[in-house]
Amino acid sequence: MSPREQLCEYGRRAVDLGLVIGTSGNLSVREGDLVAVTPSGVALDRLTPEMCPVVDVAGHLVEGDLQPSSETPMHLAVYGTTDARAIVHTHSVFGTVVATTMTELPPVHYNALMLGGVVKVAEYATYGTPELAANVRAALEGKRAALMANHGGVTIGGTLEEAFELTRLLEWLCEVYVRGLGVGKPTVLTDEQLAAVVERALNPPEFPRL
């Protein structure tokens, strides 16, 4: 699938899974110095490949009749400072709940390690601004995910599939934490417990053959 076809495919999945509603949320894929991004003002389940603009990493429109997503400066800022090849940004419910009530998502499940452990909430700034782009870039340092205060969440990956799966994981972790708060006080994993998970993942036990 071409980058623009991927945007259509994962845009549909994002809507199907309820990660975005209306025209909210945006996705992008980087190939070399070019970035295919979802357009402004079109619901993600109604995209066609031709609708998706292509910009260069400096932010010039290279291809397409529609304007790139208003959050394109944030995507470009992240590409400028990470090895990401794809970015997913949504206003998913539980991610946004955490982003409006907390300053970080503590690791209450070991799968948080796939996002880099603690997920930081980037300081609030108006959507589409260079300030928001800078805040998100800072919150993403050394991580695969960040939340955006009073706004939503963002994940990065080596492929759009990976970034999308990390968005699903981020939403799941936020849901577990928020639902946990309704039941009691969620226990946060210690650095030692998380280090043990990394150790285990790096050295899986081998089952002896008969």
Ligand SMILES: [Zn+2]
């Ligand atoms: Zn947004």
